[in-house]
Amino acid sequence: MERPKHRAAIIGTGGIAHRHAQALADLGDRAELVAVAEIDPDRAAAFAEEHSVANVYGSAEELLANERLDLVHVCTPPKTHAPLAIAAMKAGVPVLVEKPTALSLSEMDAMAAVQEETGVPTLTVFQHRYGSAAVRLRRLIQAGVLGRPLVAVCETLWYRDDAYFAVPWRGSWEAEGGGPTMGHGIHQFDLLLSVLGPWAEIRAAAGRLSRPTDTEDVSMALARFADGTLATVVNSVVSPRETSRLRFDFEHATVEVEHLYGYSDEHWRFTPAPGHERLADLWVNDADAPPSGHRLQIEAILDAFDAGTEPGVSLADARRTLEFAAATYASAFRGRPVLAGEIAGQDPFTRGMDGGAVPWAPSLKTLLEKDVNA
Template sequence: MTHDRPLIAAIIGTGAIAHAHAQAIVDLAPRVRLAAVVDLDADRAQAFAQQFGADAVYSTAEALFAAERLDLVHVCTPPQTHVPLAIQALRAGVPALVEKPTALSLAEMDELVAVSRETGVPALTVFQHRYGAAAQRLIRLVREGVLGRPLVATCETLWHRTPEYFDLPWRGRWEVEGGGPTMGHGIHQFDLLLAVLGPWSRLTAFAARQVLPTDTEDVSMALVEFDSGALATVVNSIVSPRESSRLRFDFEHATVEVEHVYGYTDADWTFTPAPGHDELAARWTAQPSDEPSGHRGQIAAILDALAAGEEPGVGVDDARRTLELAAATYASAFRGAPVRAGEIAGDDPFLRSMDGGAVPWHPVKTRPEEALA
């Protein structure tokens, strides 16, 4: 695949998040063209297609894949449809870019991993915070080893949602959304945490439903140990009136931190070298950028990879590692015990669902040991 022609894309689902995908496609023209959109709501789909210049509208994914020759399909539907639609795309030979969360369970994620490997077609997850200029710079410096060993990190997603936010029938329900802020909100921040620090080894967590009218948690907290020996705290909340997304990394030779809400630029980052390592500040500021983090950065990187015949990010293995951290957070919180990476396997109920049948505030199963009996 080369740059001789625009890559052809389609979007399935034309709700709120689809606008970010479509705008990125428009911004990246002529490298990519939005050929078609799919939505069960014909009027909404037509209006969306007209707004973003799509040529065709379909009511089903089956009709889309039968009629169009695509290089990439964006899956922007509610979470419970992500894996079925992505598998349909892969079997049609079309790489799929799936909004988070990729899957509702590790078992479902493993099904997607298997189909991607069977077909040789990539299934990708939207984790756009990896692709801001500062995050890419940080990842490069970590890989070069110039910051020294990672020691301590803090990852906070402190957001606020009102009860009305959950009026949509697919929000706040384990079987439809997969979880609360651990799955739907904080996952972007702790995915970037994992992208910087690498594999995690074990964690201990808590989760609670503090005030919101949901089946899922509205707060979770975890203490995470990484293979490198680094320790991190991860907080996910949607009951915090002053909204903030914050990551802080303390390495041997520097502290690197960012605070933003839904997206960052270089201006949101702070780099503090340790005494005796002032030369690192010049490495940090060597290639400044005012480009905000967002869908466009990740989609541009995907287009580069597809055009070069390379594997795009974020692929199924990376996405599974991030999803496993979410599953382990729930398993540890609801069982009251630490969880090691790779431990959720076999017939573990947390492999099949994020709640594991063990939610303490569930009206029927009130204790983890009852759910596991």
């Protein structure tokens, strides 16, 4: 049976939008990029010409009102993610949002309420879940052949210089939601969570050590998972030798990956424990497997649409990852452990990742003194 060609549109034409457009093009007859919305007319025209997009709109509202769409991709700065996703759901269009899905848990809950009301899904770009090696690892865990997970290490050690933060929305709690915990390491610890499942407790530290930001530039967390697994999670934008690393130590094997912005099977290593050498036969790298990236996740979404099943990554899944980030900040700034589910209701960390408790932020007294002396 011939599968339908899905009509897609992109809102926002910054750097990440080009990856979405290329992914849609790589899917050939599965999808067609029919429209784009961008407030900058020159940038919109250049993007449309580069990717052969027929229809260009100056606003998301105009696009949603005039196009029949199967999926809309939100590729705008983080502050706009939740409002645009809500607008798309109310227009009846499934939406794929770049990370982070929202700037706070309360925004996530507002989105979930609209999703419940409309029956239209919002999905989040966490493409590293879809690489073939990650899929293989989860399959082996489900089969029980690796034994219990015991220890994990998750490191996003990246480098962003001061000029990177000259873009107005970067490094701001209000516009970006946080530093590398929200904007960089979130991909790696989302993959960690997709492998290990629910987390139970976080003890964390964070600091603004070098960069000209309001947010942190380094955070570290020690996480205990529901099954007892212990994991360390490090997020940094001050590390000159960049790497992204995940390591899982199971009873019967160690499975690890080291890459930068996307992995292939060749980046993974499998080490069986003594006495379990035959497990290596279950880990066979696929040299032809495409690298983890937007194409694999978008293809999986379209497959789910065609099959009538639930596509990923759902709002519920994405909320668990965002709660991990919120708990990292809450633990770091309050100086105590934070339990899963603890950040709820009127807790300041539900309304913003800074929780009004950033230790290096200027105090109200300092701000008033500056106003008086100005």
